[in-house]
Amino acid sequence: MTTTSSSPFVADSPVSYLKHYYGYDRFRPNQEEIIQAILDGRDTLVLMPTGGGKSVCFQIPALMKPGLCVVVSPLIALMKDQVEALHMNGISAAYLNSTQSGREQRTIEDDCLTGKIKLLYVSPEKLLTEAFFIFLKKVKLSLFAIDEAHCISSWGHDFRPEYTQLNVLKKHFQDVPVVALTATADRLTRQDIIDRLELNDPAVFIASFNRTNLSLKVLPGTNRLGQIVRLLQLKPDTSGIIYCLSRKSTESLAAKLQERGFSAAYYHAGMDPEQRARVQEAFLKDDVRIMCATIAFGMGIDKSNVRWVIHYNLPKNIESYYQEIGRAGRDGLASDTVLFYSFADVAMYKEILAENAPANLGVQLAKLERMQQFAEANTCRRQILLSYFSEELPDPCGNCDVCRNPRVTFDGTVIAQKALSAIVRLNEKVPMNTLIDVLRGSRNQTIIQNNYHLIKTYGAGNDLRFEDWRNYLHQLINIGVIEIAYDQHYALRRGILADSVLFGNRKLQLVRPDDAPKPVAEKVKTRTEVAADELLDRLKALRKTIADEQNVPPYVVFTDTTLEDMAKQRPTTPDTLRKVSGVGERKLELFGKRFLNEIVQYVTGRAKDGTSLRGSTQLLTLELYNRGMTMEEIAAERNLTVGSIAGHLVQLAKAGYNIDLESLVSNFERTEIEDAIRRIGVTEGRLKPIYDHLNGRYDYGKIQIVVGLL
Known part of the structure; x- marks a missing residue:
């Protein structure tokens, strides 16, 4: 699990390392300042969104400083992916974990002692063993990097008890800088990370949480399967994750998608480790396109070309939601996020919390309420999301469902009262369609046979169309005015807000059905764009072939961003291939010739207007x-x-x-x-x-x- 290069690259500036190993000409915001703080020997806290480039922030100092960088990572699969990616970039790295034999581990430790390895990935459990501490005392250390640092805080959304012992690093290695990195942490969690790791006057960097390439959309939690199928049909041959609340849901949803011809699998903590690893690898390698998963399918995903994330259920807090949608579009390309919202999810979470009664119950309930407010909002969703992390977005984002279709609300209190009154008079026993028939004064067989036409509110809503009533009832369900009794044949009954609407003078704002998003006409692609897509498809096919040969995920060979730049620039020599974003020296050496040959074959064989170009x-x-x-x-x-x-x-x-x-x-x-x-x-x-x-x-x-x- 190690790699060596013929001669180590040596330069004075971080940007030279960025170009040589990673193939990029410039740093993203904050990266260079973070690297300099680490090179200066400071403890550092880095809060940077998923896909923002956290790894480069400690990998480049590890390459520039003498000695070994020890990286604490919570998942074996994540270590493996990161080390493989480093190898592809020509960087000497290894990991130690329980999947290796004693002999393999000793060989890696010997390579660390002799300076052959620059970065060593370990789990917190491995790090905290006595034997490993004895080994660390023998090694020249450059720095410690603690990835997913929010796991150390009980205020965080993914607390892991073993992380709390990592303060021993400062006790035993006072002069070695510690870098803590996380994608999601509110103000309380940030301070907790600093205190628990005992960081010494750390440099704190908080990058913008604004992932502008991610679109945000919330849809009503009705007919979720049908809505998902329609969404997937708009995104053929793309990779995505559907997060479900229960293990059973992941299995049933994956089966239903497979029946409809989609390449889908499921992942949850109840599967045996081998099965989980096999499914995850298939997803990483693009052999499976759609992963239906619980949040167990989380930090181990370093896949850069996830084009969409769907939440089948409401997450329990904004941190979880933000981190999970952050797994889409890590390469910076446009990606979609969809959240299905139902008040039933909120009620279920509250029941679970009431039963378990955790010590921080009040905090968890407050965070759930913020998540609910986000889902019900009629204002820019990104502004709400960023404000949670203490970041202001002065203007609406233009890339969420509310911005694209600004909501015009009206006082819907009377509509709600009519619906509730009918529900009460029907003894909370009828499903939605029957309730609408009663409200609209229908005289079908069900209504007449059950004497529903005799109740006082019969026909009280005959001024509205059937579909309008259906839309309003969905809104009332989403905000908790009405509930669906799933165990009683989907009967509608009063929700927790019902009495305050009926008897407490509570006013409700609803959105008119005709205010729904208008279909966007698909832009016709130019001849140049069509040709670029053709070449891009060929480059992706070549990447998949190479990835399978190397037994690595395709994005480890080149990201989608790099391939798009390649298809646009069409380099035909090594020097011009170097100018493509994301092509470093090692990848140029390994794969450059094959990609150049593919480009030359394409452009010499067929010009973009269908004519031939004479020779080369x-x-x-x-x-x-x-x-x-x-x-x-x-x-x-x-x-x-x-x-x-x-x-x-x-x-x-x-x-x-x-x-x-x-x-x-x-x-x-x-x-x-x-x-x-x-x-x-x-x-x-x-x-x-x-x-x-x-x-x-x-x-x-x-x-x-x-x-x-x-």
Whole structure:
């Protein structure tokens, strides 16, 4: 589980390490400042959202500082994925855990002692053993990195008792900096992390929680399966997670999706470890696209190309919700999150808490209430989410369901009172459709046979359509005015807010059904975009082949972001492939030739408008053009005429490549050449008459470009 490189990379600046190992030209916000604090030897607390680049913050200092960085990670699967990713980047790393034999562990420890390994991943249980402490005393240590640090706090949403003992690091290794990293922690949890780890005057970095690439949507918790199927049909061949509250739900939902032809599996803590590992690996490797899971399927997921996350049930607090949706779009590409909300979930959580009566019951109830408020909100959801983490978003985000379809509310108290009155008079025994028939004054067989037409509220809501009543009843269920008795044939009964609406002068705001989101017309893709998609599909297929050969998840080879940049830039040489975001030196060495061959085969075999490009001569011109060379410089480099180079660029532009022809001639030049063309015309392939008419003031290259523009 170790990797070695022929010679270690040495440079003075963190950004040089970023480019060499990770293939990026610049840091994300806060990363460089965090790295510098760690290099200065300070204890550090890093609060950065999932996908924000926390790992780079301690990995680069580990590479730059002499000695071994020990990383405390809570899950074996997470360690394995992170170490594999480091190997792919050419970084020497290893992990120690219970899956290894004694001999394997001793070999890794020997490699640490001799300086062959820069990062060692261990579980908190392993770290706290006496034998491991004896080993650590022999090693030169650069720093400790504690990942998922919120696990140390009982105020946090994922408390793990073994984490509370990690303060021993400061007791035994006072001079070794400790870096605590987490994606979700409110103000109380942050201070708890600092206190429990006994960090010494730590540098605290709180990155923005605003993951702008994630869309936020809340849907009513009715007909969830049907809604999920429709959502998945809009996202074919993409990876996503559906979080369910119970183990049984994960199994039944996965089975129903499989019946409908979707590539789905389930994951929960009740499965045996081997089965869990097998299912997780299939998901990571894109062999399974949809994972129906409980929150047990959590921190072990480092998959960057999860395109959507669906919550089948309401999470119990905003921290959990935020961390779980954060598993979508880690690569920065647009991704969707959907939360199904039903007041029944709130009631169930309250029952569970009442039965268990935890010590911090009041805090948990308060956090549940905040989650409920988020789900019921009629204002920008991202503003609510960020305010929970003490971050202000001055303007609505524009990327949540409320912003896309601003809600117009009205006083719906009378509607609620009519519904409740009918429910009471029907002895809380009828399902939704029957209640609506009563309210609308229907005279169908069920109504007449049961004498429902004789109750006082019969026909009281005949001014509303059936579908309108259905919509309003769903809203009343979501906010707790009405409940569904699932164990009594889905009968509707009074919810906890019913009496205050009927007798307590409580006012209710409802949203009109015709205020629902309007369908968005799908934008027709340009010829260039279609071609980019074709190449991207080929690059993804190649990535999957390589990943299977290497026995790693595809995103470890290259992320979707890198492949999209590759498809856009279309590099055809190693130097231009280096310019693609996310291509470091080790990956260039391992995979560069195969990806370059795929790109060259695509662009030489078929231009984007369906025509053929003659050989590769135009691609060589494109390569030099993309380096920023002028037509004259390209002509000199290739020993061709300027006119030939101009012809290449015109042909490439016609084929859909990103060639800015207008920038190659001035407005004055273009006007004069166009005037000459209009005066004498132009024959296919014959530019000399125009050249002569202009008395040779403009070379054939300029004339060729203007003809191309026309």
